[in-house]
Amino acid sequence: MITSLVTILSLPLIIGVGLYLKAAPIFDQQSFYSLIFSSQWAPSKGEFGFWPFITGSLYVTLLSFLFTLPVCLLAAIYLTQFSSKKLIKVMHPVIDVLAGLPSVIYGVWGILIIVPFVSDYIAPIFNATSSGYSVLSGGIVLSIMCIPYVLNMLIEVFNTVPVGLREASLSLGATQWESAKHVVIRGNYPGIISAYGLGIAKAFGETIAVMMVVGNVVKVSFNPLEAAYPLPALIANNYGEMLSIPMYDAALMFAAFLLLVIILMFNMIFRYLIHKTKRQ
C-alpha cells in the first residue's frame, strides 16, 4: 500500500525532472531570460522566444477570470445563503456534468456558437472586423469551463461559515444580502482568493478547447478581438514536427516545464490557504 502512495506522491518530482532533463539542451543555446522575454520565434533558425505565447496565455486567462469572477461569487452566495434545498439538489448534477464534459466538447461548442457570435455581433460594436477566432472567444469558453470548478470550491468554502454568525447578523437587522456581504464574503477572503487562484491555474493549463477557438497566431497583441497563441496550444500543435527541427523538442519541453512549475506553484499556494481555512 505504501509503495503505491509513494509512487503517486513522487509523480510531480519525476515529471519535473523528466521534463527538465529533456529541456536542458536549450539552456546551452539561449539564456533563460531571452527564452522568456524574447519575441523572436523562428524554430528553423534556432530562435525560441516564448514571450508571445506567455502573454497569449496570460491574456486569455485574465479574460476568463474576469468572466468567472462575478458569476461564481454570486451563484455560490445564492446557493449557500438564499436558495431552497430543492434547487441545490438540481444544481449538484448540473455542476458535476458541466465539470465532467470533456474540453473538446467545449471547443466544438465554442466554434459553433461563440466564434460566430464574436465575429458577427461583438466585433461590429467596436467597428472592428474579426474572424471570431480570438482571445475573447478563448476567454469566454475558458470561463465556462472554469465556472463549475471554482463554484464547487466556493460553495465548500462558504459552507464552513457557522450558521450562528449569519443568524446573528440577520437578527441585528441586516438584510440577507448585507449579511452575505459582510459575514460570508468578508470572513472568507483567503478561501475566495484561493478558489479563484486555482481556477486561474486551471485556465492557464487548459489546452484543447482554447486551441480550437483562439486562432493560434504568433504575435504580441492586446486587442481581445485578435488571435493569440497560448503556451499549451503551442505544445499541442507542434508535436509532429518537433523532432525534425533541432532543439525544437527541447524548446517545447521547456514550455511544458514552465507550465508545470507555474501551475504547481499556484496550486501549492492556494491549496495551502484552502486547507488552512478548512481546518479553522
Place this chain on the structure above:
Amino acid sequence: MRRRQIKILEEKFFVFLSAFMTYSLIVVLAFIILVIFVKGFNALNLDMILKTPEGGYYYGGEGGVLNAIMGSLYIAFGATLIAIFIGMPAALYINVQLIRYRRTQNTIRFFLDALWGIPSIVYGAFGFTLMLFFGMNASLLAGTITVALLISPIMVRTFDEVLSTIPKGLHEATLALGFTRTETAFKVMLKQGFSGFITAILLSFGRGIGDAASVLFTAGYTDNIPVNLDEPAATLPLAIFFQLGSPIPEVRERAFASAVILTVIILIISLGARYLSKRYSRTNLK
C-alpha cells in the same frame, strides 16, 4: 426612510442577480448539450458507430469512427485498471495506517490536490519523453500509461474523500476484534467505502475517456482498431478535433456527430456514477 429604501432595493437587486447567475448555469449547460445534439444529429447514423473509416473517409467517403470509440474505451479501461491498482491501496493506506497521524494525512491530501491541478498537456509531454526514453512509438500502451498517471490522483482523492467520512468507531471495533490493519483496510473499509470506490472509478474513467491533450502525443492515431498494445490507437476526442479541422463540410458534420457520441458516453458515466453511489451507500453502517 430613504436609507431603508436603498437597503431594500440593494437586497432585491442582488438576490435577483445572484439567482439569475445560478439559473443561467442550468441554461448554459442545456444550451451546450442542445447545440451539440442538434448539430450532430444530422450526420449521426449507425455507420458512424459501427464502422471504421473506409477509403476516402476523410474526403467524405463511407465509414464511421468505431476505431476512435474502441481506442478511447481501451485506453480509458486500461488506464482505470492501472489507476485502481495504484490508487485504491494508496487511499486505504491514508485512511487506515495513517489514521493516527492527522498532520501527515492532511499534508498528503494537500499534495494530491496539487497534483490534480497539473494540466493534462504536461502529462502528455511527460508521457512523450518517457516514451522516447524507453524507445517506444506512439501506442496504445504509452497512451494508457499516460492517462493512468493523469487519473491516479483523481482516483485517490475521490475514494479518500468517502473513506474519511467512515466513523472511527468502526475502525476501532475491527481492531478490537483482532483484525490486522490490512484486514481492516480490505475487508471493512473497502466495503464501507464501496460507493466512493465506484464513484472514483467512474469519475476517473470519464476523465480518461474525454481527455485529448494527454493522448495527443502518446497514443497516435490510426484508422484501425488496435489489437496489440504496441499499435497506435485513435481516440474519440482527437477524432473530433481532427475531423473538425477538415475543410470538407461532410467531414465536419461527422465531427459534430462524434461529439454527440462522446457527450452521450460522458452523460451516461456521470449520471451512472450518481445512481450507483446512491445505491451502494444505502447498505452502509451509519
